[in-house]
Amino acid sequence: MKKGGRKSSKTQTARPATTTLRRPKQPSAEVLARREAARKRRELKRWGRQVETFLRDLAVYFLVFSYFGHLLEAVVTIISGVHSTAILRNPFEPYTIYGTAVVILIILTDGVLEVVERKWAPKWKAWQKLLARFLFCTLVCAIVEYSASAYMTRFWGANPYWNYSSAPFNLNGHICLINTLGFGMIATVFTIVFPRLDKFVRKAPSKVMNIILLILIIMFGLYYFGPLKNI
Numbered sequence: 001m002k003k004g005g006r007k008s009s010k011t012q013t014a015r016p017a018t019t020t021l022r023r024p025k026q027p028s029a030e031v032l033a034r035r036e037a038a039r040k041r042r043e044l045k046r047w048g049r050q051v052e053t054f055l056r057d058l059a060v061y062f063l064v065f066s067y068f069g070h071l072l073e074a075v076v077t078i079i080s081g082v083h084s085t086a087i088l089r090n091p092f093e094p095y096t097i098y099g100t101a102v103v104i105l106i107i108l109t110d111g112v113l114e115v116v117e118r119k120w121a122p123k124w125k126a127w128q129k130l131l132a133r134f135l136f137c138t139l140v141c142a143i144v145e146y147s148a149s150a151y152m153t154r155f156w157g158a159n160p161y162w163n164y165s166s167a168p169f170n171l172n173g174h175i176c177l178i179n180t181l182g183f184g185m186i187a188t189v190f191t192i193v194f195p196r197l198d199k200f201v202r203k204a205p206s207k208v209m210n211i212i213l214l215i216l217i218i219m220f221g222l223y224y225f226g227p228l229k230n231i
Contacts, residue, residue: 056213057201061106062099063216069098073161092223101144101187108140109191130188137191138184142175145183149174 027035070093113136117129124132152159153174164170169177201209 053202053206056209057198058103058106060201060209060213060216062096062103063094063213063220064099065102066094066096066099067216067219069095072098090223092219094220094223097144097148100148101141101183102190104140104144105137105187105191106194108136109194113191133191134184134188137187138180141183141187142180145180146171146174 073095113133149159163173164176164179165173167176167178
């Protein structure tokens with residue numbers, strides 16, 4: 001007979017296989033420099049497109065509101081019964097004083113007024129902010145109108161478009177209180193409505209805006225350098 005001895009079973013624990021993790025190879029300084037240069041070029045290109053779009057939109061606003069200003073002056077002249085040949089003689093004449101005032105208001109509203117309202121008057125009530133906006137817009141309109149009238153008087157000998165010498169509270173006949181307050185009210189409404197208008201304009205295709213700008217420039221040039229001035 002075979003002696004049946006009891007076999008001793010030894011439990012062997014499996015050791016986990018050790019995997020060596022390789023560290024990713026660090027890019028060289030030359031590669032990093034090229035990446036940084038490419039990033040800066042992309043940012044510069046994007047910033048250039050933003051500036052180009054901003055300037056194009058400013059040009060469109062300037063020309064559109066120059067023609068709108070002439071239309072507004074013509075309506076007021078007809079309603080008031082004060083017939084001015086300088087205002088009604090040519091419907092294609094752009095009133096650049098309106099376009100200039102609009103551009104200045106756009107720049108100052110984004111750059112100055114919003115900062116003042118956000119930092120210096122965060123606890124002001126709504127009517128106080130509205131009053132401050134109205135005074136600011138009135139001051140801008142007064143400066144633009146006075147400067148334009150003084151310029152025409154200085155270099156042309158007289159202002160053929162307006163003269164407030166007979167109006168009460170006038171300043172050298174260039175501006176008067178009633179009209180300045182009226183322009184201030186219009187400018188205040190414009191600065192409130194403009195963000196929505198600008199949002200709509202920014203959604204327009206770039207090609208459409210370029211075509212509009214081209215048409216306006218051609219009309220502007222035909223008036224100052226072409227046949228539209230003698231209509």
